[in-house]
Amino acid sequence: xxxxxxxxxxxxxxxxxxxxxxxxxxxxxxxxxxxxxxxxxxxxxxxxxxxxxxxxxxxxxxxxxxxxxxxxxxxxxxxxxxxxxxxxxxxxxxxxxxxxxxxxxxxxxxxxxxxxxxxxxxxxxxxxxxxxxxxxxxxxxxxxxxxxxxxxxxxxxxxxxxxxxxxxxxxxxxxxxxxxxxxxxxxxxxxxxxxxxxxxxxxxxxxxxxxxxxxxxxxxxxxxxxxxxxxxxxxxxxxxxxxxxxxxxxxxxxxxxxxxxxxxxxxxxxxxxxxxxxxxxxxxxxxxxxxxxxxxxxxxxxxxxxxxxxxxxxxxxxxxxxxxxxxxxxxxxxxxxxxxxxxxxxxxxxxxxxxxxxxxxxxxxxxxxxxxxxxxxxxxxxxxxxxxxxxxxxxx
Ligand SMILES: Nc1ncnc2c1ncn2[C@@H]1O[C@H](COP(=O)(O)OP(=O)(O)O)[C@@H](O)[C@H]1O
Ligand SMILES: [Mg+2]
Numbered sequence: 001x002x003x004x005x006x007x008x009x010x011x012x013x014x015x016x017x018x019x020x021x022x023x024x025x026x027x028x029x030x031x032x033x034x035x036x037x038x039x040x041x042x043x044x045x046x047x048x049x050x051x052x053x054x055x056x057x058x059x060x061x062x063x064x065x066x067x068x069x070x071x072x073x074x075x076x077x078x079x080x081x082x083x084x085x086x087x088x089x090x091x092x093x094x095x096x097x098x099x100x101x102x103x104x105x106x107x108x109x110x111x112x113x114x115x116x117x118x119x120x121x122x123x124x125x126x127x128x129x130x131x132x133x134x135x136x137x138x139x140x141x142x143x144x145x146x147x148x149x150x151x152x153x154x155x156x157x158x159x160x161x162x163x164x165x166x167x168x169x170x171x172x173x174x175x176x177x178x179x180x181x182x183x184x185x186x187x188x189x190x191x192x193x194x195x196x197x198x199x200x201x202x203x204x205x206x207x208x209x210x211x212x213x214x215x216x217x218x219x220x221x222x223x224x225x226x227x228x229x230x231x232x233x234x235x236x237x238x239x240x241x242x243x244x245x246x247x248x249x250x251x252x253x254x255x256x257x258x259x260x261x262x263x264x265x266x267x268x269x270x271x272x273x274x275x276x277x278x279x280x281x282x283x284x285x286x287x288x289x290x291x292x293x294x295x296x297x298x299x300x301x302x303x304x305x306x307x308x309x310x311x312x313x314x315x316x317x318x319x320x321x322x323x324x325x326x327x328x329x330x331x332x333x334x335x336x337x338x339x340x341x342x343x344x345x346x347x348x349x350x351x352x353x354x355x356x357x358x359x360x361x362x363x364x365x366x367x368x369x370x371x372x373x374x375x376x377x378x379x380x381x382x383x384x385x386x387x388x389x390x391x392x393x394x395x396x
Contacts, residue, residue: 006367008257009392011286012039015255017142017154017248020288021167022259024160027290027371029053031259031391032157033061033091034384038392039153040078040089041385046153047090049141052160056379061091073381081385090151094138094159100127103140107241113230122227135159135170143245165273168256168280171246255285260358262292262351270361284366288391289355291373293348296341310338 012018012035020032032048039046047070053063062071073089101118108114117123138158145154158167248254256277260267277284317334359368371390378384 006286006365007392008286008288008367008369011255011257011367012153012392015253015285016152017146017156017251017254019142019156019158019167019249019254019256020259021158021256026259026261027288028160028259029157030057030378030384031257031288031290031371031387032155033057034378034387034391035257036091036153036155037081037089037381037384038388039155040073040087041081041084041388043084043086044153045088045090045151046155047092047145047151048155048157049092049094049138049145050157051094051138052157053093054377054379056377058093060380061089063091063093077381081381092141092145094141100137103137108230117227117230120227120230122224126227135167136173138167139171139245139249140241143241143248146248165276168249168277168282171242171249250281254282256282257286257288258284259288259290262289262354263347267354267358270358274361274363274366278363284363286366287358287362287368289358289368289370292351292355292370293344294372295348295352296345310335310342313341314338 018032018035020028020035022028029050029052032050033053036046036048048061050058050061050063053061062073070090070092073091075085075088078087078089079085104117104123105114108117135158138156142154142156145151258273274284314334317337318331321334321337355368355370362368369391371387374386378387
């Protein structure tokens with residue numbers, strides 16, 4: 001990367017699709033919405049595909065709890081945020097349960113096949129429990145948004161997973177599962193003969209069955225063969241589709257941005273994560289380190305130990321509190337506040353240290369931005385916009 005420090009703002013400028021990856025609970029949804037808002041404020045037709053927004057955030061983005069149709073955020077709402085007026089913000093909620101059904105509906109060659117699949121107990125189980133189904137549906141939905149051509153910035157929030165890589169693996173895992181050979185095998189005549197016959201046939205077969213059983217918990221073979229029988233009819237279109245969305249994830253227009261917290265385990269595994277991502281041709285383009293505990297330099301100045309910090313700060317706090325009418329116990333409150341502050345500083349130092357170690361392990365040219373743990377939740381457009389100076393500004 002030429003021209004000095006890598007910046008997150010350039011990552012957004014140079015890509016049309018931003019996928020916010022990372023394990024759950026770190027602020028992925030908030031970050032995704034904030035990135036999309038930034039695009040909208042800078043003239044782009046921007047959409048955020050969000051997965052599990054907190055209720056108040058969903059309300060202020062205008063996405064209801066039902067359905068997964070895109071909702072435009074009112075232009076007046078953007079206008080109050082120093083927008084140049086040419087961009088738009090749309091939000092959309094991924095409704096996982098509906099999406100599988102939609103997918104089947106879209107690809108089924110006939111109403112009969114569609115109903116047969118939708119009514120199949122194995123299908124219902126699969127669509128709810130298949131590992132990676134939620135991740136896959138996010139990718140699938142991304143493909144739709146890309147194809148419609150209405151957006152020039154698409155920000156994808158990803159489902160809360162344990163590992164940042166789960167999302168990237170979902171399409172491949174689904175393809176492997178719906179492997180053509182397996183599907184063909186199941187629709188061979190005679191397969192419906194029964195479970196026990198099958199298991200004695202050969203090792204591969206019983207291995208496959210066990211695999212399916214493990215993945216789904218469904219053991220009634222009749223349902224399984226029925227399902228694959230119906231699936232075979234819509235599989236051709238489906239496979240092509242999975243390949244198309246996988247290609248979209250690998251497209252140079254797509255950037256993966258990792259959202260992480262400074263206390264996460266993942267921080268120790270950045271080398272692994274980055275190499276796994278580039279192996280999948282989905283290279284990491286940026287990192288948002290969210291909810292950093294801010295260091296207070298004034299406190300840090302020349303006191304070393306926790307006691308010294310407390311000692312230094314306590315008299316000052318007592319002075320301030322002395323003027324208040326806190327039931328005449330300013331000293332006690334001051335000492336509690338002082339020890340709180342000391343604990344906070346310790347966390348802040350830990351956060352800073354881990355973040356620097358993490359930064360050292362990042363591939364060259366991948367920007368890392370830090371967002372502080374703000375005093376209150378982020379639940380409206382103003383709150384999302386308040387993150388911009390940390391995400392895109394000069395604040396490090
Ligand atoms: N930097 C921050 N400062 C304060 N609160 C934050 C920050 N980032 C996220 N939050 C809050 O944390 C909660 C979880 O955030 P969310 O984006 O839903 O996480 P995730 O999608 O990773 O589970 C939300 O209530 C959100 O408002
Ligand atoms: Mg979320």
